[in-house]
Amino acid sequence: MNDRKVDLKFIAEKAGVSVSTVSRALSNNSMISLKTRTKIKALSAQYDFRINEAARAWKLQRTGIIGIGRLNDSDADMHNSEPFYLEMIGKVADALGANNYNLLISPKSFESVAGFLTSRVRQQVDGFIFVGQGMRHPELNQIYNAGIPIIVWGADLEDRQYNIVGTDNKLGGYLATQHLLDRGKRRIAFFGLPDNSESHLRFEGYQDALCRFPVDGAPLESVIVPVSFKQDKAEQVIADFLSESIDIDGVVCASDVIAMITLKNLQKMPHPKRVPQDVAVVGFDDVLLASMTSPALTTISQNTDVGATFLVSRLLQLLEKGSIEDEVIEPKLVIRQSS
Amino acid sequence: MNDRKVDLKFIAEKAGVSVSTVSRALSNNSMISLKTRTKIKALSAQYDFRINEAARAWKLQRTGIIGIGRLNDSDADMHNSEPFYLEMIGKVADALGANNYNLLISPKSFESVAGFLTSRVRQQVDGFIFVGQGMRHPELNQIYNAGIPIIVWGADLEDRQYNIVGTDNKLGGYLATQHLLDRGKRRIAFFGLPDNSESHLRFEGYQDALCRFPVDGAPLESVIVPVSFKQDKAEQVIADFLSESIDIDGVVCASDVIAMITLKNLQKMPHPKRVPQDVAVVGFDDVLLASMTSPALTTISQNTDVGATFLVSRLLQLLEKGSIEDEVIEPKLVIRQSS
DNA sequence: CTGAAAGCGCTTACAG
DNA sequence: CTGAAAGCGCTTACAG
Numbered sequence: 001m002n003d004r005k006v007d008l009k010f011i012a013e014k015a016g017v018s019v020s021t022v023s024r025a026l027s028n029n030s031m032i033s034l035k036t037r038t039k040i041k042a043l044s045a046q047y048d049f050r051i052n053e054a055a056r057a058w059k060l061q062r063t064g065i066i067g068i069g070r071l072n073d074s075d076a077d078m079h080n081s082e083p084f085y086l087e088m089i090g091k092v093a094d095a096l097g098a099n100n101y102n103l104l105i106s107p108k109s110f111e112s113v114a115g116f117l118t119s120r121v122r123q124q125v126d127g128f129i130f131v132g133q134g135m136r137h138p139e140l141n142q143i144y145n146a147g148i149p150i151i152v153w154g155a156d157l158e159d160r161q162y163n164i165v166g167t168d169n170k171l172g173g174y175l176a177t178q179h180l181l182d183r184g185k186r187r188i189a190f191f192g193l194p195d196n197s198e199s200h201l202r203f204e205g206y207q208d209a210l211c212r213f214p215v216d217g218a219p220l221e222s223v224i225v226p227v228s229f230k231q232d233k234a235e236q237v238i239a240d241f242l243s244e245s246i247d248i249d250g251v252v253c254a255s256d257v258i259a260m261i262t263l264k265n266l267q268k269m270p271h272p273k274r275v276p277q278d279v280a281v282v283g284f285d286d287v288l289l290a291s292m293t294s295p296a297l298t299t300i301s302q303n304t305d306v307g308a309t310f311l312v313s314r315l316l317q318l319l320e321k322g323s324i325e326d327e328v329i330e331p332k333l334v335i336r337q338s339s
Numbered sequence: 340m341n342d343r344k345v346d347l348k349f350i351a352e353k354a355g356v357s358v359s360t361v362s363r364a365l366s367n368n369s370m371i372s373l374k375t376r377t378k379i380k381a382l383s384a385q386y387d388f389r390i391n392e393a394a395r396a397w398k399l400q401r402t403g404i405i406g407i408g409r410l411n412d413s414d415a416d417m418h419n420s421e422p423f424y425l426e427m428i429g430k431v432a433d434a435l436g437a438n439n440y441n442l443l444i445s446p447k448s449f450e451s452v453a454g455f456l457t458s459r460v461r462q463q464v465d466g467f468i469f470v471g472q473g474m475r476h477p478e479l480n481q482i483y484n485a486g487i488p489i490i491v492w493g494a495d496l497e498d499r500q501y502n503i504v505g506t507d508n509k510l511g512g513y514l515a516t517q518h519l520l521d522r523g524k525r526r527i528a529f530f531g532l533p534d535n536s537e538s539h540l541r542f543e544g545y546q547d548a549l550c551r552f553p554v555d556g557a558p559l560e561s562v563i564v565p566v567s568f569k570q571d572k573a574e575q576v577i578a579d580f581l582s583e584s585i586d587i588d589g590v591v592c593a594s595d596v597i598a599m600i601t602l603k604n605l606q607k608m609p610h611p612k613r614v615p616q617d618v619a620v621v622g623f624d625d626v627l628l629a630s631m632t633s634p635a636l637t638t639i640s641q642n643t644d645v646g647a648t649f650l651v652s653r654l655l656q657l658l659e660k661g662s663i664e665d666e667v668i669e670p671k672l673v674i675r676q677s678s
Numbered sequence: 679c680t681g682a683a684a685g686c687g688c689t690t691a692c693a694g
Numbered sequence: 695c696t697g698a699a700a701g702c703g704c705t706t707a708c709a710g
Binding site: 005007008009019020023024027051052054055056057058059060 | 688689690
Binding site for chain 2: 682
């Protein structure tokens, strides 16, 4: 039995060359003659050599791993089970794979800037993707200023220093609302938190659409119901609102989860509302299951495929070149049966 | 400006001790006097020292990272956007975090044993979690035999050598079917692939329940419709089946996604079926959104919270002690409105 | 209780 | 086209 460790040195001895040559040959360096390269690759395959990634990472000061996570919003918290976030993780992992990078998930959202900076994750990755800004825009600036290569899925907020890739949330809110107006709805509510960056922008778009609507007489009233992205909190607020005031015929929701909870609550009221006839509902995100609700959910697609691809390509560019441009992705109205 | 790198050596000089002492002090080694430890920790905080994880990982031959992924089933493929898988990832990440480990996602499911063994991921993690067996049970044995510390979310299949944590799928299928029988349903179909480990066991439970049912005269017929876990394929097969034969009053589904597609299709038929009056539907998994469909989905909960906790604790135990016991988790029927 | 020294396996600038 | 050597920053067995 040959239990000797198969490392560069081992292959070098078998090939009768130096370790340097093996290293170069395996990285296909053209300095090395094709003949030598071929021979070394064959030996490497024969002895089932696998490079020690830890040694390599240390030498190169580069791990080949990108991290993903979020800064924790006490209230608007979307933790590790939120569908949109999880889908984004899956898409980002795919996009990274195409570039021979892997994805590290931070186990929980970070409580603070210091929490992130001192985290083990930060030392294990080459760069980091933050999904969403929530109410943590200033902290993201701080992290950027600490010199960590980051990119953020989010919007162009004031005094922003870090780079972003994100959906035009305001346009999304506008499209959703305009669509309900087109459907003849006139008493449209917005379900979402006003103090969270993402949903605030969506709310602005909603207001815009209402303002621009050609009114004859009284202006269209804007109604904002502070519904959290968190499922349990959202359930409560929506149920309460619907049980008290049902004088609405449309709802623009800040997320698909909020929309699904709304659908459910409308249908289980004492006098159930028909969707879309009595109340039409539009979601936001277009998560996988949005197409499978009944009625299937009309929603604003954030196009996470494109989003993830940009997040990855931009971040890798940032690592290489040190600077990049931001990317704003146009949201798309996906019309299904709930409107 | 002091641009000097802050490493152990730097702290050692400031403290007037050796690098060894600093290393020991920071890992709170009681060999070092409390006074020295305190002093060194203070300096370390003052100079914002962060250990170089790459150097540490290399020295210790241990990364503090666990990988997660799956072997690819051509047909039953559940890729990086499948809700159950993504939720499991989130839960596992949380459970790992509590143990100061991080989670690495393999960008895509692996095509082959060799694909996994030669992957970069495999070199970057201390252990690996495979979610699901699908039709790849023999390959999982191969990977185990290659000496990689793995644990598999799955069932106790024949000739199994690797360790598992998993739901009792057969019992789950049984509970779902028995529940529909209790509801008075007598023409119950099973929607799921017969050749996939997970859904096959669920199917066996379904058959069991049908067989045990006290019949007067003709036995209850078992109907299996080969519905893939993949959304697009599933849509097609379900739509076809429902358009041809609607002589059923209940459906046991191999996943919640399948169940949701079933709900949708039942409701958009030329002559829509009422759920649960005409056809009752039971899902499997209990993903987050299962409680938000309308009607809300009755399903078999896989209890991923407990599952993820076991996957993690068992794998870490395997890394420490080299051997562990398997863990079978009891599924739970969650009754909602679809049945 | 503390220190000197070996060693973890690579990559690459430099020399030839 | 190839090799010798430095160096990436830790941990820990051994010596004192």
